[in-house]
Amino acid sequence: MNILIVGTGYVGTTTGVIFCEMGHRVTGLDLDDSKIQALQNGKLYFYEPGVEVLLTKHIQAQNIIFTKNTEKAIQENDVIFICVGTPKGTDGKADLTFVRNVAESIGQYMNTYKVIVTKSTVPVGTAELVTGWIASKQAGQIPFDVVSNPEFLREGSALQDALHPDRIIIGTESETAKSVMKELYQNFRCPIIETKAKVSEMIKYAANSFLAMKISFINELARVCDQLEINVNDVSKGIGLDHRIGPQFLRAGMGYGGSCFPKDVNALIQTAKENGHPLTILENVVKVNDEQPLFFIEKIKRYLDGELKNKTIAVLGLSFKADTDDTRESPSLKLIEKLAKEKAVIKAHDPVVKLDASQCRTVEETIAGADAVIICTDWEQYKQLDWKSLKPLMKAPLIFDGRNMLDPDEMKKLGFKYGGIGHF
Numbered sequence: 412m413n414i415l416i417v418g419t420g421y422v423g424t425t426t427g428v429i430f431c432e433m434g435h436r437v438t439g440l441d442l443d444d445s446k447i448q449a450l451q452n453g454k455l456y457f458y459e460p461g462v463e464v465l466l467t468k469h470i471q472a473q474n475i476i477f478t479k480n481t482e483k484a485i486q487e488n489d490v491i492f493i494c495v496g497t498p499k500g501t502d503g504k505a506d507l508t509f510v511r512n513v514a515e516s517i518g519q520y521m522n523t524y525k526v527i528v529t530k531s532t533v534p535v536g537t538a539e540l541v542t543g544w545i546a547s548k549q550a551g552q553i554p555f556d557v558v559s560n561p562e563f564l565r566e567g568s569a570l571q572d573a574l575h576p577d578r579i580i581i582g583t584e585s586e587t588a589k590s591v592m593k594e595l596y597q598n599f600r601c602p603i604i605e606t607k608a609k610v611s612e613m614i615k616y617a618a619n620s621f622l623a624m625k626i627s628f629i630n631e632l633a634r635v636c637d638q639l640e641i642n643v644n645d646v647s648k649g650i651g652l653d654h655r656i657g658p659q660f661l662r663a664g665m666g667y668g669g670s671c672f673p674k675d676v677n678a679l680i681q682t683a684k685e686n687g688h689p690l691t692i693l694e695n696v697v698k699v700n701d702e703q704p705l706f707f708i709e710k711i712k713r714y715l716d717g718e719l720k721n722k723t724i725a726v727l728g729l730s731f732k733a734d735t736d737d738t739r740e741s742p743s744l745k746l747i748e749k750l751a752k753e754k755a756v757i758k759a760h761d762p763v764v765k766l767d768a769s770q771c772r773t774v775e776e777t778i779a780g781a782d783a784v785i786i787c788t789d790w791e792q793y794k795q796l797d798w799k800s801l802k803p804l805m806k807a808p809l810i811f812d813g814r815n816m817l818d819p820d821e822m823k824k825l826g827f828k829y830g831g832i833g834h835f
C-alpha cells in the first residue's frame with residue numbers, strides 16, 4: 412500500500428519506517444526544509460535509538476522517500492496519516508491549527524478516494540471536524556473516510572513500542588476504511604479494537620491521563636514518605652507487584668514532562684469542563700506535578716542552609732526523561748529556572764541535549780567545584796558513573812537524586828550526603 416505520512420517528527424518518522432518494515436511504500440511530507448533534507452540523506456535530526464538504522468535501510472531499498480511537495484504527495488498515496496503536532500493552546504485545549512491545515516490541503520488536492528488517518532493526539536470530535544475541513548476545500552465530491560488511530564509510542568523506546576504495540580485502535584464506522592486499516596496492520600501481533608472515532612480519541616486521552624495520575628500519585632505519596640522516613644521506592648515495589656496496580660509509572664521523581672502528558676491531561680480537563688463534568692482528579696494531578704520541582708528545591712535548600720544564592724549547582728540531565736533529546740516541558744528546565752531565580756550558579760550537562768554554548772561537555776567539568784549535584788534525568792550513564800572518583804572534584808559531597816536512580820546506602824557508604832525523592 413502507498414502511505415503518506417504528513418509531519419515527519421518523532422511519531423511520523425517512526426511510523427514511516429515501521430510501515431516500511433511491514434512491506435509498505437511510504438512518503439514522508441513535512442513543511443520544514445531542514446528536516447526533509449536531513450531525512451532524505453538518511454539522517455535522523457532528533458535522538459531516538461534505532462530509528463536511524465531503519466531509516467537508512469529503507470532509503471537505500473527505496474521504500475521511503477521524503478518530500479515538501481504537498482500536492483504530489485497527496486495525489487500519489489491512498490492512505491494519509493496525519494502526524495503533525497497538536498500543542499497546548501492558550502486556553503489549555505489542543506491547538507488543532509496544524510491538523511486543520513493538513514485536512515484543508517487534502518481537500519484541495521485529493522483526486523481519488525483516500526483514507527485519512529489521524530495519528531496525532533486530538534480531542535473527541537476531531538474526526539468530524541477533519542471531515543468537515545476536507546469537504547470544505549473540495550471542488551467536486553471525491554469520496555473519503557476519516558479514521559482515528561492514536562499512537563501510544565514513548566520517546567526513547569519509540570521503535571519497540573511502534574513495532575510491538577499493546578493494542579491498535581481503529582476508530583471509524585466506514586467498513587471500507589476499516590478493511591484498509593486492517594490490511595495495513597495485518598502483520599502486527601496484538602489485539603485490534605474496532606470502535607467509533609470519538610471512542611478512539613477518548614481512549615488516547617484516558618490512557619495518558621491515567622499514566623500521569625500514577626506518577627502524581629507516587630510523587631505526592633513520596634512527600635509523606637519523606638516526612639515519615641520511609642523509602643518510597645520500597646513502597647512502589649510493594650504495590651507495583653500487585654497485578655491490579657502494576658510496577659510502571661510508579662517511580663517517584665521530579666514529575667512528568669515531555670510533549671504529551673502535560674498537554675494531553677490539560678486538554679482532557681478542558682473537554683470535561685466544557686461538557687459539564689470537571690475531572691477534579693486530573694486537576695489535582697496537574698497541581699501535584701507543577702509543585703513537584705518546587706518541592707524538591709525546598710528540600711535541597713534545607714541541606715544548603717536555606718540559601719541557594721551563589722551556590723554552584725551541577726545539574727545532570729536536561730531532557731524530560733532518558734533516551735530522548737526532547738526537552739519540551741522538562742522538569743529539569745523548570746528546576747533550572749527556579750535555581751536561576753534564587754541566583755544559584757548553574758552548570759548543566761546532558762549526554763544528547765545541547766541547549767547552548769555555555770553547557771558543560773563532560774560530567775567531570777559539570778561537577779567540578781559544585782556545592783551540590785542534582786540528577787534530573789535518569790540517563791543510564793549517570794547510574795554508571797564512578798562516584799567515588801568524582802567525589803574529590805566537588806566542593807561538597809552532596810547529591811540530590813531527582814530520579815531516585817542511585818542506591819542511597821551505597822552513596823552514603825561512599826561518603827556522600829544523599830537526598831532522593833521520598834527517601835528522607
Ligand SMILES: NC(=O)c1ccc[n+]([C@@H]2O[C@H](COP(=O)([O-])OP(=O)(O)OC[C@H]3O[C@@H](n4cnc5c(N)ncnc54)[C@H](O)[C@@H]3O)[C@@H](O)[C@H]2O)c1
Binds near residue numbers: 530563
Ligand atoms: N512524541 C511522542 O512521544 C508522541 C506519542 C504519541 C502521540 N504523539 C502525538 O503525535 C503528534 C505528533 O507528535 P510529535 O512529537 O511527532 O511532533 P513533532 O513536533 O516532533 O512533529 C510534527 C511535525 O509536523 C510538521 N508539520 C506541521 N504542520 C505541517 C503541515 N501542514 N504539513 C506537513 N508537516 C507539518 C512539523 O514541521 C513537525 O516536523 C502530536 O499530536 C502528539 O501529541 C506524540
